[in-house]
Amino acid sequence: MFRDALLVLNKDLRVEARSRIALNQILPFALLVLFLFAFALDPSRGVLERATAGLFWLAVLFCVVLGVGRAFALESGDGVIDALRLSGLDPAGLFLGKAGALFVQLVALELVLTLGVVVFYGAALHSVALLLVAGLLATAGLAAAGTLYGALAAGLRVRETLLPLLFLPAVVPVLIGATRAYESALADQSGEGWPWCNLLAVFAAVYVGTGVLAFGPLMEET
Amino acid sequence: MSEPHPPVSPDPEPTIRLRGAVALLGSFPALAGIDLEVGAGEVVVLRGPNGAGKSTLLRACAGLVPVVEGEATVLGVDLLDRPRDVRPLVGMLGHGAGLYDELTVAENVRFWTRARGADPRRAEAAMASFGLAGRLASVGAARLSAGQRRRVALACLVAHDAELWLLDEPHAALDADGRALVDQLVAEAAAVGTTVLLASHEVDQVSGFGPRVVTIAGGIVVEDRPAPQRPSPTEAARVP
Numbered sequence: 226m227f228r229d230a231l232l233v234l235n236k237d238l239r240v241e242a243r244s245r246i247a248l249n250q251i252l253p254f255a256l257l258v259l260f261l262f263a264f265a266l267d268p269s270r271g272v273l274e275r276a277t278a279g280l281f282w283l284a285v286l287f288c289v290v291l292g293v294g295r296a297f298a299l300e301s302g303d304g305v306i307d308a309l310r311l312s313g314l315d316p317a318g319l320f321l322g323k324a325g326a327l328f329v330q331l332v333a334l335e336l337v338l339t340l341g342v343v344v345f346y347g348a349a350l351h352s353v354a355l356l357l358v359a360g361l362l363a364t365a366g367l368a369a370a371g372t373l374y375g376a377l378a379a380g381l382r383v384r385e386t387l388l389p390l391l392f393l394p395a396v397v398p399v400l401i402g403a404t405r406a407y408e409s410a411l412a413d414q415s416g417e418g419w420p421w422c423n424l425l426a427v428f429a430a431v432y433v434g435t436g437v438l439a440f441g442p443l444m445e446e447t
Numbered sequence: 448m449s450e451p452h453p454p455v456s457p458d459p460e461p462t463i464r465l466r467g468a469v470a471l472l473g474s475f476p477a478l479a480g481i482d483l484e485v486g487a488g489e490v491v492v493l494r495g496p497n498g499a500g501k502s503t504l505l506r507a508c509a510g511l512v513p514v515v516e517g518e519a520t521v522l523g524v525d526l527l528d529r530p531r532d533v534r535p536l537v538g539m540l541g542h543g544a545g546l547y548d549e550l551t552v553a554e555n556v557r558f559w560t561r562a563r564g565a566d567p568r569r570a571e572a573a574m575a576s577f578g579l580a581g582r583l584a585s586v587g588a589a590r591l592s593a594g595q596r597r598r599v600a601l602a603c604l605v606a607h608d609a610e611l612w613l614l615d616e617p618h619a620a621l622d623a624d625g626r627a628l629v630d631q632l633v634a635e636a637a638a639v640g641t642t643v644l645l646a647s648h649e650v651d652q653v654s655g656f657g658p659r660v661v662t663i664a665g666g667i668v669v670e671d672r673p674a675p676q677r678p679s680p681t682e683a684a685r686v687p
Contacts, residue, residue, distance in 0.1 A: 229562075236547070236558055243549040243587070303596075304543020307511060308603075312562040313535030445531075 226318040233314070233322025238329060240299060247330045251291045252337060258284045259341045277346045278407035281338060282363070282400050288334050289367045289396075290389050292327055293375040301379065309444070316441030320372060324436060328368035335360060351413035359406035359422050366399050366429035373436045376443040398428050460523060462487045462611055462642040463508055467517035468526075470507045477503040479666030480517065485644060487610075490637045493646040495663035501646035502542070504663065505613040508644065510534045522611055535563070538609035540617055544596040545603070548589035552579050552599050555588055559603040573606040577628065593620040598628075605632065612636060614645035 241247055262280045266273045273280075300306050309319065339356075342348045350356060374392040402424040409418025463485040470478035477500050485491050493501045506512040508521050510530035519526035524533040546555045553574065560570035574580045577598045588596065597620050604612065617633075618626045633643055662670035 232558070232561055236550070239554065240547055240549040299547065299549075302543075302548065304541050304545040305547065307506075307539070307541055307543070308545030308559065309562075310511060311509060311534045311537070311539055312559065313564060314562050 226315045226321070229315045229318025230321035230325060233319055234325040234329075237296065237299070237323060237326030241326070241330060246295050247292065247334065251288050251295075252334055254291065255284045255288050255334060255338055256341050258287060259338065259345055263345045273346055274348075275408075277342055277348045278411060279400075279404045280346075281342050281407065282403045284338055285331065285335060285364075285367070286393065286396065286400065288331060288338075289327075289371045290392060292330060293371040293392070294385060294388060296323055296327055296372065297375045297379040306444075316444055317437040319444070320376075320436045320440035321433075323375075324368045324372040324433070327372060328364055331364045331368060332361070335364065348411055349413075350411070352410040352418070355406060355410040355418045355422075359403055359410070359418065359425060362422055362425035362429050363399050363403035363406075366425060366432055367396060369429060369432035369436050370396050370399075373432060373439065373443070376440055380446050398424060402428070460520075461485060462489070462522060463644065464518065464520045466519075468507070468514050468519045469516035470503055470512045470514045472503065472512065477512070477666055478507060478514070481663075481666065482668055483661065483671075485642060487642055488637060488640045489659065490633060490643040490645070491659045491661055493644065493661050493663055494648065495669075499663045500666040501663055502615050503666075505539065505615050505644065505646055506541075508533075508611070509537050509539045509613050511539075536609060537611045537613055538604045538607045539613040539615075540600055540604050541615050544588075544600040546588040546591075546596060546599055549587065551585050551587055552591070552595075553584040555599060556602050556606060560606040563607045565607050569606040569608065570602075573602040576605060576632075577602045594622055594625055597621055598625060601629065601632065610641060612641055612643045612645070614643065614647075616647055617645055618647065618649055 259280065262276075262284075263273060266276060300309060339350070343350065371392060374388060374395065378388040378391060402421040406418040406421040406425070409416070409421075461484045463483060465481045465483045468478055468481045468483075469476055470481075479500075481500070481504060483504075493504060495501050503512055507514050507519065507526065510521075510524075510526060510533040513530060514526045517527075521533045522536045524530075524536070526533065545559070547558070550558065553570075556570045556574055556579070557567060560567055560573075571580070574584060579598060579602055583591075583595065588599065591599065601617070612633075614633075617629045621629065633645070636643055660670075660672055661668055
């Protein structure tokens with residue numbers, strides 16, 4: 226399983242390194258979203274400062290939707306999906322590889338978005354440890370959930386519009402937990418933020434476990 | 448090229464045994480009660496009009512299309528019960544090349560070779576066999592012509608060294624040299640005991656492969672006969 230996961234992870238990251246879709250399209254889109262939020266909300270009333278954590282994670286969610294769509298568009302062309310089925314790759318390994326590649330790309334995007342909120346919103350990063358732990362746990366959950374729902378939507382003709390409808394409601398717990406943790410970190414009240422990491426860890430574990438078990442049957446439906 | 452497969456025992460199990468096999472695409476019976484038996488090391492050509500069920504038969508044998516009725520055994524695997532178990536055992540060349548456009552030729556062949564659990568050195572040998580080892584190895588798959596993509600797909604097939612090959616229109620998009628290479632490939636595979644089931648509209652092209660041509664229409668076998676033999680050069684010269 227892990228050998229197959231590493232093979233798929235390397236393949237997906239190599240494809241991204243060549244195509245640079247995340248770098249040239251998804252990242253600019255996410256930065257644009259942050260930028261537009263800054264215009265839409267009045268910074269002088271402190272609204273922007275209070276909403277920074279939530280806006281950050283909303284931008285991340287939009288990135289996930291685009292990234293998942295891209296991850297499965299890779300497999301939809303020219304008989305690739307049949308070749309994957311025939312390959313004998315462990316479906317659990319395939320899931321972990323694709324989720325892992327998505328995780329790596331999201332972490333890279335979030336690092337840039339973090340710079341974005343510092344520059345556009347004037348956010349101060351008080352508790353870096355909490356930001357890191359909450360960020361990694363939330364990203365793991367989002368990558369796992371996104372990969373799972375991406376597989377669910379992949380076999381459908383309306384997958385581009387169906388994926389957000391399926392995925393976004395399911396990740397509300399991540400949005401809540403990550404936002405609360407980040408609010409605490411940015412407000413230098415990390416004691417209130419750490420318990421939210423438990424929720425994020427449970428969410429990540431549930432979706433990784435579900436993905437490992439369910440990805441095989443989902444691939445058969447594609 | 449390939450290691451010979453184990454010698455066939457006096458009373459061997461057929462590589463493919465289908466008895467009244469029914470396979471559905473949605474609710475449509477694309478295979479409507481196929482009866483077909485293919486022995487180990489045989490080369491069988493499938494022919495028939497478009498929509499006859501040739502591709503579906505190949506995909507069913509690969510475990511990609513579920514067989515819902517009848518009896519269907521491929522390489523000892525019951526397709527009604529465990530279709531996924533047959534997939535690692537077969538090599539299939541479908542309509543699509545199965546390539547990632549962003550990866551190079553070499554990266555694609557190596558990826559699929561590793562994905563199949565085959566020896567990575569087979570990837571290099573396969574690329575060399577198909578003239579893909581030189582300049583083309585570093586070309587992105589998106590920039591290949593249809594014929595070149597077909598060659599890469601064939602290289603991936605050869606690198607896997609399966610016991611059963613399922614080839615869907617293997618000559619499609621290939622130039623004369625490519626077609627000759629496929630012919631040679633199938634002949635060599637059969638010589639080492641690989642079973643080959645191939646669908647082709649070009650019966651004349653494939654008639655030198657082996658003794659059987661199976662005609663399919665409406666999802667069933669309507670004819671199963673020896674292939675028409677190509678005239679020898681001497682015979683061809685006698686024709687006025």
